[in-house]
Amino acid sequence: xxxxxxxxxxxxxxxxxxxxxxxxTEYERNLLxxxxxxxxxxxxxxxxxxxxxxxxxxxxxxxxxVITKILGPALLRAGDITPALVEQILAPYKGHRTSKCAxxxxxxxxxxxxxxxxxSDHLGAVRTAVPVxxxxxxxDTVEQLLDRVDGYLQDGYARIKLKIEPGRDxxxxxxVRAHVGNDVMLEVEGNGAYSLADAQHRTxxxxxxxxxxxxxxxxxxxxxxxxxxxxxxxxxxLDESIVSLRAAADAIAMGACRxxxxxxxxxxxxLESRRIHDLCLGNDIPVWCGGMLESGLGRxxxxxxxxxxxxxxxxxxxxxxRYFAEDVTRPFVLSGSTIELPTGPGLGVQPxxxxxxxxxxxxxxxxxxxxxx
Ligand code: NPG
Numbered sequence: 001x002x003x004x005x006x007x008x009x010x011x012x013x014x015x016x017x018x019x020x021x022x023x024x025t026e027y028e029r030n031l032l033x034x035x036x037x038x039x040x041x042x043x044x045x046x047x048x049x050x051x052x053x054x055x056x057x058x059x060x061x062x063x064x065x066v067i068t069k070i071l072g073p074a075l076l077r078a079g080d081i082t083p084a085l086v087e088q089i090l091a092p093y094k095g096h097r098t099s100k101c102a103x104x105x106x107x108x109x110x111x112x113x114x115x116x117x118x119x120s121d122h123l124g125a126v127r128t129a130v131p132v133x134x135x136x137x138x139x140d141t142v143e144q145l146l147d148r149v150d151g152y153l154q155d156g157y158a159r160i161k162l163k164i165e166p167g168r169d170x171x172x173x174x175x176v177r178a179h180v181g182n183d184v185m186l187e188v189e190g191n192g193a194y195s196l197a198d199a200q201h202r203t204x205x206x207x208x209x210x211x212x213x214x215x216x217x218x219x220x221x222x223x224x225x226x227x228x229x230x231x232x233x234x235x236x237x238l239d240e241s242i243v244s245l246r247a248a249a250d251a252i253a254m255g256a257c258r259x260x261x262x263x264x265x266x267x268x269x270x271l272e273s274r275r276i277h278d279l280c281l282g283n284d285i286p287v288w289c290g291g292m293l294e295s296g297l298g299r300x301x302x303x304x305x306x307x308x309x310x311x312x313x314x315x316x317x318x319x320x321x322r323y324f325a326e327d328v329t330r331p332f333v334l335s336g337s338t339i340e341l342p343t344g345p346g347l348g349v350q351p352x353x354x355x356x357x358x359x360x361x362x363x364x365x366x367x368x369x370x371x372x373x
Contacts, residue, residue, distance in 0.1 A: 001111065002080060006072045006103075007035040008064060010362040013295060013324050020138040022165035022193035024054045029293045029323065032063055033356065036106035043110025044351055045301065047102035048265045048292035055191070055292075056219065056240055056266070063099040064364070071099055072366040083108045087269060097243065097268035104269035105301050113346035118304065120341045120348075123274055125307025129338040133159035133314035134322060135189070135291065138168060142175045149176055152322075158314040158337035159185035159211065165193045170204045177208045185314070189214035192240055196224045203232050211313070212237040212259050222247075225256035235259050239290055243267060248276045252283050259313065263290035264305065265298075273305055281310035291316030296329025300347040303332070307341050328356045 013029045020026075032047040049063040071090055075081065078089045086104040112122050134157040139145040149160055162176060173188060180186065187210055194202060194216045205213060212235045217224045219240035229236050237259035242248050244267055251257050260280055264273045280287045289306040292298070299317060306315045317339060320331035329349040332339050342348025365372050 001038045001040045001082070001107075001114070003036060003038050003075050003078075004367070005037040006067065006076070006366040007037065008067065008364045008366070009033045009035070009356070009360045010060070010064075011295070011328065011356065011359040012361055013327070013359055015293070015323055016321070016325055018137070019293060021163045021189075022138070022191045024050070024052070026050075026293065029295070030060060031295055031298075032060055032102065033295070033297065033328070033351070034102050034106045036103070036110060038110050040114040041110050043106035043108070043113070044297050044347060045102045045105035045109060046295055046298045047098055048294060048298060049098045058096065058098045063096070063102070066093070066096050067099050067103070068364065068366055068371060071096065071103055075103060076366070076368045081107065083111050084271060087271060098265040101265045101267075101269045104271065105264070108270060109301075109346040116345050118341075118343055118348050119270075119301060119346055120304035120307045120343075123270060123304055123308060125304060125341060126309045127307045127341065129335065129340045130303060130306040130311065130317070131158040131314040131338050132317045132319075132334070133157055133161055133185070133187075134318050135161045135316045136163065138163045138165060142172060145172065146176065146179050149180060153180065153184065155319070155322075156334045156337045157318070159187060161187040161189055161214070161316070164188045164190055166198065170201065173205060173208050173210070182209060185211050187211050187214060187237075189239070190216040192216070192218050196227060199228055199231055202228070206233040210234045214261060215239040215241065222251055222254050222256040225251070226254045229255055229257070237261055239263065240266070242276065245272060245275045245279060248279055252279070252285055258285065260285055260287045261290040262287050262305070263292065264302065265292060266290070270301065270305055274308065277305075277308050277310045286310070286312045288313035289315035289317055291318070293323055295324075296320060296327045296332065296349055297347060297351065299332055300329065300342050300349045303339060303341050304347070326355060328352055328359060
């Protein structure tokens with residue numbers, strides 16, 4: 001297949017409730033949507049780089065810039081390509097994994113659509129539905145948090161992950177565990193807000209029967225995570241630290257984690273995600289699929305990935321209505337505590353062009369002969 005043009009749109013989806021982590025608060029989800037025009041059809045994806053580089057180094061203006069000036073033109077020049085070639089073509093340009101992931105995902109979508117197979121079959125999914133969890137934002141009061149958790153449990157979510165930060169951790173988790181009982185799968189996520197100096201305090205989380213504690217320390221400190229792992233009974237799961245297959249192999253070899261969150265936009269794509277999955281499967285490391293408040297386009301792709309056999313823990317792939325009143329694709333809904341994998345060719349969902357038009361606030365097309373707005 002040959003890429004003829006790369007269309008970028010910035011969209012802004014209002015969130016049904018603000019999303020607060022130890023690092024940032026979002027009131028709306030601003031995403032970059034990619035429509036890849038090729039000689040075999042159009043492929044869709046999203047780039048989930050945030051407005052500001054607070055989750056990690058990439059941000060939306062940077063993604064627009066690097067796709068427009070460097071990554072997009074490299075693909076347009078490449079001639080005949082396949083999904084597996086995207087990574088090689090973009091390899092000379094360091095970093096920018098979220099942008100690379102968006103381009104690879106759009107290529108995968110159109111490639112699979114054209115071949116008449118679903119992305120989930122292409123990646124090797126073995127399930128038709130996957131158990132999903134919910135990532136619960138930081139709330140002002142414990143009462144508000146408990147209300148929120150009750151609602152999600154009534155919805156049917158298979159696990160609750162609480163965002164924590166220094167000062168809102170042990171006592172909050174104690175209250176939630178006492179409220180929900182011991183049978184609910186409970187996890188916590190620190191988004192790198194802690195240091196080894198407060199490790200003694202953190203070991204107190206061990207008393208709550210947590211399935212895991214996610215990314216407590218800085219993203220670039222595997223050594224400190226390995227040290228913390230030796231002090232805590234609760235398994236450590238890494239998110240921000242796992243930027244590639246190599247980083248995953250290092251983390252496993254150092255004993256820095258016992259669980260890995262695979263987030264395609266953080267590791268440069270769905271094919272690298274599958275390699276990390278394979279590595280983990282071979283090392284008895286459970287994986288689960290992370291989320292970035294995706295629209296239906298990213299959610300569909302993440303569901304396809306989460307169908308692989310090593311994804312044994314519920315992912316951050318909530319139903320659409322947990323985040324948005326309206327999406328740019330058909331909504332994804334819970335069926336019990338699972339969401340069904342889309343089955344149609346490619347992503348298995350189509351953008352609703354009217355909704356996409358309404359949410360779009362900026363538009364650009366990159367062609368071999370130049371850019372038009
Ligand atoms: O369900 O999509 C989801 C959200 C999961 O908590 C979640 N994502 O820190 O990993 C994170 C967080 C995030 C959201 C990070 C948006 C960056 C942007």
